[in-house]
Amino acid sequence: MRAYVPSYDLRVPGSLSETLALLAREPGVWQPFAGGTDLMVLLEAGKLPHKRFLSLSKLDDLRGIEATADFVILGAMTTYAEIQKHPVLQAEFPLLCAAARETGSVATQNRGTLGGNIVNASPAADSPPALLVYDAEIELVSQRGARWLPYHGFHTGYKKMQLASDELLRAIRLPRRAKPWRQYYRKVGTRKAQAISKVCFAGAALVEGGAIREIRIALGSVAPLVLRAVKTEDALRGRLVTPAVIASAMETLAREIAPIDDIRSTARYRLRVAQNLLEEFLSQLAK
Amino acid sequence: MEEKFFGHSVIRKEGREKVTGRARYVDDLAFPEMIHGVTVRSSIARGRIRGIRYGEGIPWSEFTIVTAADIPGKNEIALIEHDQPCLASEVINHPEEPIVLLAHPDRYLLEEARRAVQIDVEPLPAIFSMEDSIAKRAVIFGEDNVFKAYHLEKGDVDAAWAKADIIVEGEYRTAAQEQLYIENQGMIATANPADGVTIWGSLQCPYYVHKALVALFGLPAEKIRVIQAETGGGFGGKEEYPSIIAAHAALLAWKSGKRVKIIYDRAEDMVATTKRHPSRTRHRTGVTRDGKLVAMDIDFVIDGGAYATLSSVVLSRGTIHGAGPYFVPNLRVQARAVATNAPPHGAFRGFGAPQAIFAVERHMDQVARAVNLTPEEFRRRNFLRKGQTTATGQLVNEDVNFDALLDRAFRESDYHAKRERFARENPGATIKRGIGFASFMHGAGFTGSGEVYLASVVEVEATREGIVRVLAASTEIGQGANTIFSQIAADALGISYDRIEIARPDTGAVPNSGPTVASRTSMVVGHLVETAALGIKRQLVDSGLLCDACTEDEFVRACKRYIETRGPLRSRTQYEPPPGLQWNDKTYSGDAYGTYAWAVYVAEVAVDTVTFEARVTDFVAVQEIGKVIHPVLAAGQIEGGVAQAIGMALYENVVWRDGRMANGQMTNYIMPTAADIPPIRVFFEEQPYPFGPHGAKGIGELPMDGPAPAIVNAIENATGICVREIPATPEVMMEAMTEKAGALA
């Protein structure tokens, strides 16, 4: 049942400074509107209580992908289509490209943005697990200035994040050290395409001499927020990849995640499959 | 008669309009001064209406408001029983039951107004399962919640058990399924006492809507006119439901004096309209040691939802198809359609047969295992042959050759080699592969005396320019009715396909050729089209204006001469049953259908043991269908039906919460995408049926019957797990695989 569309205001500021001024002057009144692939669905369903939006479509400051020696920096308005096409991302950050490719459909990927995905803060988001594995950092700007913070820890609870009411997400940066890592991404959805994930797993590990020197594991759809499985990482760091170590890690993971029953799947299924994906990832490392 | 167009893949009659976006569906139609309508519905499953409150902040005086009190005739949606109201007035029997209608020119404001209407209800205890209905936890229909029951007996089942060496039992379940036509339901209506009611809409059966509106308005038949707009898919979902939305639009038009359009959005369409009847089938089967069927006892229950609608007919088809394409000398089927407080379930391609066939084809694999035979060897020992009788005692009088169908299906799918290879490769593999099949039949046309009761009429007329128009109530809904009728008429008259025009189904202009359902359009109505077209030719020949063998130009000139000198050139044909068909409604025995199409479908699956997902990797569909009218359209029917059935088997899950569909969005009700559907390879055999046009049988629903059991049989082959319900979602698969692993540990 569609919301009352005539009540909804969407302004298109021409510059970043104009946008930040509005956010500063009327904190909480304006919400940013990126690609619209989440917000328009809520509007159509009559589930969008907030009514005043600022479109970021004219903000060139938020667009573009830049590769420096140490980082790849993506503007918040980078679309999934743009992510998939970028040669450095393809070469060094395949998990993010895989996530972008599996998000919605080609039509969604032309509109949906990485920044919008982060700020929408769905625990089932596809790209955030990859971002966590890559030690992503995000830049928040306001009239008060700009700050970088680790993406890990940005989300503090279900749909809660460390974003002040006058701040806007401007960019995401990925340190360019992922290349030597063994990488794995798997999204388990309701069908092969256009699916919200039931479980999403991203993993990367630096393996030397059969032992895990360093490791990152992140999951979606198994907790109120996208989760870095730090306990499971700790249990694996420095260990040789043996069946016993894998089994033990699977048990640690079970204690670290908190999947639920919902309209798409069950807690039991999510738990079991999350463990299976971990096992599949780790078994690949052992080869 | 030369088959210049019949049997060839001519261009779809309305194809150009469809590929250019010019085809006009109901929501594409705009009229001046048209206003919009919406429906206010119940949020609870069962209760008494205590009051209706219209909230603040809405300019109610601008709105047209309709309740049951505004209905001029009977507050009823006339179909079979008289239990379903058009608008609930005192009692609510299911979630989303319509109560109040609103109309206003502003579509946005209308939604706001809909939110502002409060229905005060006093809840009553509701029932949501077949078990609770049968146990009468609450009685919501009649004395015992049973809409309809059938009892079919053949031979002597009770005595026959003694002759069985082995008895196998099993219980199987199928779930609700949403038709999910991509075009949401919609209607446009004008209505006033002077002119009567005119409806434009997305629908399969204009005369069903017509009948319902006659009763609702208490107007004579000629004052109601129903016109089909281009319709974006139906699959049964637009068989009976459109009468409700048409009634609603017409009531708003009646009260407002304006033309009213109601278009559902996807969420409303999914939660409020009909779905496939969920089913529970219990099989008890007796076989001899060498695998001959001796006795079958089947208990078949379907969940009809809150009102009777078409449940009795769905039940009938499930009853008749329940024993499969096998010779069963002693058979008992006890079938019931029971009431629950869900929105009424309704017609969906297959109409009871997919439910019954899922059960019997799963069960036959279990019985085969119990007597140590392969699934195919067991079936070969029991397939129906010419001269034997079906479940209803109907004599099989055609050369049905299931052995040959099975052989062909196995050859095309490489069944034996794959089965052997998978058995070798599966141990230790992460992806387990399997292959399975289902053998089945589907009766085309209305059951028993149904076609006689329908007494379908088709007319054909020619214009002065030599254009030949076919007038029938059969609706093009994507299956190709317009194209097929054109091929048939063109060949009957020996003229070009492009000279044939199919009149828009409009009850003001076409006769009642019956509903577009039951796989009858090609076989029954197509035959009438041919006869009526030949009638035109005969009139011209009898008048001396044409020879039997003539050119197209001669035909055109003769039409002109005839009309100029004698008046309208029109031919009318009414259905006559094939000779010798006998059906007994009381004992439910005899010739259930004029003929059956026979099929063997093979599914190859891959089951991922990491995620418990099963997916179909290859599909072969072999069927004997009389005669192929249009190769591309015929294959298209099979391919589309198989895809829908793959959805039914693996993906499409209705999540129920207190009788309401909780996942009424395309995001959460999962139908297969282009990435999920395997290659579907279709093969036809032809044994002409004497009473179908050029020998054609009906095929629209056949492809819905076989895939689900073939797929679940393949899953059992791949993993050893015995799944007895669909959809076999990964969650269901995980529980079954875990249970099996635990049992083996």
Next chain:
Amino acid sequence: MPETVSRISIACRVNGEPRRAEAYPMARLLDVLREEMHLTGTKEGCGEGECGACAVLLNGAIVNSCLVPAIEADGADIRTIEGIARGDQLNAVQEAFLECGGAQCGICTPGMIIASVALLERHPHPSNAEIREGLAGNLCRCTGYQKIFVAVVRACESASEKGPAIR
């Protein structure tokens, strides 16, 4: 009465022609096309960006118009199903859909043709996997997709034979 914002003016190019419309800023591009501009070829199937029936080309890229707010149409270049044929001359994809039976009920067809055109612009000779992925955002309930795949392959073949006619 609920509060209301002002309607905005939109100036854009649709199928090569300059068009103007008035709409609420968060009205859907789909509704602007269908209701304001009377271009009813683009269809609504779900309103949630899942079925692709509403697909159009926005500044050359395929999008679901049910999820695009009207204000973003301002200054945009839009191509709908009505702009795929050139007058009476169907494009290669449309011809192929006709020849191969790619359309049954036709409601998904406008979006499916837009998606096929967009796919063939990205991949002039797509593999089977690329076809499936490219069309995975367009749901069809009638065909089981088989004849749609055949049509897409036919369209690329005929485009190679006769010269580019996809666009």
